[in-house]
Amino acid sequence: MLDDITELRTFVRIVGAGSLSAAGREMGLALSVVSKRLAMLERRTDMRLIARSTRHLALTEEGQALYDRAQRILAEVDEAEAVLTHGRVEPQGVLRVSAPVALGRAHVSPVCRDFVRAHPKMSVDLTLTDRLVELIDEGMDVVVRIGAPKDSGLVMRKLVDNHRIVVGAPDYLDRHGTPMAPSDLEAHECLQYRGVGTHWRLVGPGGKAAEIRAASRLRCDSGEVAHDWALAGCGLIIKSWVDVQPDLHAGRLVRVLPAWRSDPAPVCALFPSSRQLPTRVRLFLDAMVDRLSRFADGPREVGP
Structure with a gap:
């Protein structure tokens, strides 16, 4: 059980400073006090938290887990104190x-x-x-x-x-034409990546659905690589609009079949x-x- 939060604060400061002596200087405490607080924390938790040598220290697996959580705990304690003291955080x-x-x-x-x-x-x-x-x-x-x-x-x-939308580079559309209906996609290079295979489902006006069998000679397990291929003019891609919006805004990609999109x-x-x-x-x-x-x-x- 952690009875004294100062032990936890000292532990976090030791890790951040890189040594017990550096933490002591930052906190204005003697090295013996810092060392004692760390020893008490390790005794209370019954865990070795820091592996120490004459030149450096390193967190143990248990120490790393406690350090990650301790930072969040202390930040929330400080926020609560700020609310009480100053009324804002x-x-x-x-x-x-x-x-x-x-x-x-x-x-x-x-x-x-x-x-x-x-x-x-x-x-x-x-x-x-x-x-x-x-x-x-x-x-x-x-x-x-x-x-x-x-x-x-x-x-x-x-x-x-x-939702996902179909986009392509201006260069690709200049060379291959712009699809005017979902069925036209079957005559195009439709780039595929993990989670988006050969089956594309689009929903259009009035909720009408179109099932497309998309074919491509370029397939990848990375959506980012497929996105790069689309930017390079290698084919069309169906991707979340939040992913491609910056490229649409910049004109690097163009939306095709604007009345059609994936399910939400x-x-x-x-x-x-x-x-x-x-x-x-x-x-x-x-x-x-x-x-x-x-x-x-x-x-x-x-x-x-």
Whole structure:
């Protein structure tokens, strides 16, 4: 049991400073005091947290797990104290976010960049991966996903409505022509990637559905590589509008079949609980909604 939060604060400071003596200087404490606090924490937790040598220290596996959680715990304690003392909160600590690669590069990364600029006491660890991240087990504060989870004990907040659209480079369309109906796609190079194979389903005016057998000589397990192929004029691609919107806006890609789109798959944020949501998480979610809402009317056809 942790009876004294100063032990936890000292542990976090030791890791951040890189040594016990450096932590002591930063905190204005004698080395013996810092060493005693660390020893007491290890005794209370019955774990070796830091492997020490004469030249450097390294976190043990248990120490790393405690360090990751301790930063969030201390940030929330500091926020609660700030509310009581000053009536307002300046977010601080580390925000850990995971997002799909394409969505992360296009939208989550800029939000993280602006977030640390606006809040000097904050830092962000952003993980981009297309696999399903286990939020609790991997120590994340927020996981951003495309498509609502089918079964989850986490809290979900929809950030924006989303669907896939068909796009291609102006150069490709100049050489191969522009599809005028979904059936025309079967005569085109339709780039394929993991999660998007040969079967494309599009929904058009009045809810009419079209089932397309898309063929391509270029297939990849990476949506980012397929996106690069589309930009290079290698074929058409069906992708979430939130992923391709920057390229549509810049004219690097053009939307084709503007009346047709995939079934909806909203962009969602998952987090452990809506009760006493940390300020850093709430502000990050609001910033994501603000950015994506600016593109919500977004997927428009852009001329070459």
